[in-house]
Amino acid sequence: MIKAVFFDFYNTLIRFDPPREELQVRACKEFGIDVDRKAITRGYWVADDFMSRENAGLPVFRRPKEDEQAFWAEYEHAILKAAGVEVPKELALRIFTRLRQLDRKLVLYEDVLPTVNLLKEKGIILGLISNLSRGLDGYCNELGLTGLIDFALTSSEIGVEKPHPPIFLAALSRAKVDASEALHVGDQYYADVIGAKGVGINPLLLDRDGFWEQVEDCPRIKSLQEIVNHL
Known part of the structure; x- marks a missing residue:
């Protein structure tokens, strides 16, 4: 029986408004580059997986400034390459820097509050792991x-x-539940699924855009409102 549900934060509960795909298209256009918004969505999927694996080694925010800049150049380059656009790393960093300057805010996905309220009504303990x-x-x-x-x-x-065990074990300790009684929901296979499974927590992969179809070792959902089917 599931007694606790843990959530990833970015791209699971919250997103940028305007959406980051729109911001990416806008930033690229300032440099004379036309990109397809749907292709950029796939590009972010590739780049986010790259980021989760890099963070598992040496977190980006703990790197020296020069190394952090090099990472963001690689990240932006990965987005555009997966979207079918090749640019030099130096230009990729300039595009990424400009993107960060564009006005945006953080908002909840539309399925967050209905899901969270329903889980609270069921007495489920809710936690964030980010x-x-x-x-x-x-x-x-x-x-x-x-x-x-x-x-x-x-x-x-x-x-x-994530995916290292201590952060998941800390969540279990805070929730006061066994791993078998917890469910972790996130959009990244490496950070969220592998991390949860590593300590015995039940993983649930959020696949809003349908890019994780090759994953067969854990359940996938397209909306948070499907969580109730896995309690």
């Missing part, structure tokens, strides 16, 4: 999650990133 480089309290206040989420853990607080 590879964020800062605490989540401020975000939870701004997004209306305070009072709905029982606790939030970040890699900056625990000292290691």
